[in-house]
Amino acid sequence: MPLPASAIPAPLQDNDPADAAHESLETLSLLARRRSTKVGRLAEPGPSEDQIDALLRLAARVPDHGKLGPWRFVVIAGEARARAGEALAEAIAKDEGVDEARLGAARGLLQRAPACVMVVSTAAPHPKIPEWEQLQSAAMASFALLLAAHAMGFGGCILTEWPAYDARARAALGLKEHERIAGFVYLGTPREPVTERFRADLGSRVSRF
Numbered sequence: 001m002p003l004p005a006s007a008i009p010a011p012l013q014d015n016d017p018a019d020a021a022h023e024s025l026e027t028l029s030l031l032a033r034r035r036s037t038k039v040g041r042l043a044e045p046g047p048s049e050d051q052i053d054a055l056l057r058l059a060a061r062v063p064d065h066g067k068l069g070p071w072r073f074v075v076i077a078g079e080a081r082a083r084a085g086e087a088l089a090e091a092i093a094k095d096e097g098v099d100e101a102r103l104g105a106a107r108g109l110l111q112r113a114p115a116c117v118m119v120v121s122t123a124a125p126h127p128k129i130p131e132w133e134q135l136q137s138a139a140m141a142s143f144a145l146l147l148a149a150h151a152m153g154f155g156g157c158i159l160t161e162w163p164a165y166d167a168r169a170r171a172a173l174g175l176k177e178h179e180r181i182a183g184f185v186y187l188g189t190p191r192e193p194v195t196e197r198f199r200a201d202l203g204s205r206v207s208r209f
């Protein structure tokens with residue numbers, strides 16, 4: 001049973017005491033055992049508006065060089081999923097060879113799960129903060145959102161797929177020219193248990209300098 005939004009501690013204000021460390025076996029266990037759920041396996045119920053708002057408050061607490069907040073979140077849930085899908089279909093409708101199947105897939109893309117949060121990188125040239133670091137903050141926000149959703153009791157996954165790489169699709173979803181889609185974070189209730197996947201071998205990826 002997912003936790004209600006009210007279960008999340010109240011937001012801290014500037015200069016409130018915060019946690020420099022927070023011993024938590026539950027967090028370690030979540031990190032050791034969590035898995036994404038395939039988008040087609042995410043069923044109702046999805047997170048409510050209150051739950052999504054609470055998750056976004058947590059996702060926004062990511063490291064962020066220069067305190068720029070170089071990301072924004074677009075919630076696509078409920079009937080908005082069909083409207084967003086229609087905008088995607090219109091974006092490709094005049095493409096050569098486009099058929100009903102492709103248009104139907106575009107229309108249904110965001111309806112595969114109960115809710116989706118599009119995490120948008122707003123990274124832009126800055127006199128002190130490299131865009132590379134701004135992009136990383138957006139990627140962290142995507143993962144923080146997914147982790148928070150898992151901890152609230154929801155399944156989810158991060159996908160980019162073609163709309164992230166199609167300028168017309170990005171415009172149709174309301175992105176400005178310089179903005180990029182860091183990820184669509186799909187959320188819902190897993191239809192079935194998940195199992196562990198292959199993990200990158202650390203032996204060849206960890207060294208001691």
Ligand SMILES: Cc1cc2nc3c(=O)[nH]c(=O)nc-3n(C[C@H](O)[C@H](O)[C@H](O)COP(=O)(O)O)c2cc1C
Nearest residue numbers: 034035036037038157158159160161162182183197
């Ligand atoms: C930024 C980003 C974009 C992704 N886009 C896709 C995608 O478009 N299609 C896909 O099949 N998987 C994509 N993935 C991978 C899925 O999220 C995948 O389910 C996940 O890596 C499974 O690993 P996990 O169970 O450890 O989360 C993407 C991953 C990331 C980090």
